[in-house]
Amino acid sequence: MPIHFDDRTARFEGACTVEEAIPLAEWLCAAEKPRLDLGGCTSLHTALLQVLLAAGKPIAVPPQGAFLRDWVMPALGDAHPA
Template identity: 80%
Template sequence: MPIRFEDRTARFEGACTVEEAIPLAEWLCAVEEPRLDLGGCTVLHTALLQVLLAAGRPIAVPPEDAFLKGWVTPVLRGARTA
């Protein structure tokens, strides 16, 4: 599974696909103070990006992937200040 849910941490690994959007949204609603670890994520489907934007939670571990680090991380950080 591309997203592993461990207590209060969601660990994104490899290619995270649209199939993970509903489980992620449900987990974010159920967990108090969720921690998001995108360190191992190499592909983030736009549905997951939308869930993360709607949740407005901080990213604890940013992605190492150059594209995600340069383009997606700033968007997610900006969503928290809006």
């Protein structure tokens, strides 16, 4: 799985695909004070972007790749430690 979930943190790694959208949405609803770590994410399916936008949770660790960092993070409100 490209997204690894624990009690408080979802770690995105590699190419994160559409199959992760429902598990991410369910985890965001269930997790108390969720922490999102996109540091290892190399690509993000638009379904996941929509889930993140709808959730409105801060991104604790921004992605390193230029496209995600420069184009996607501004839409998510930049990185703010959770």
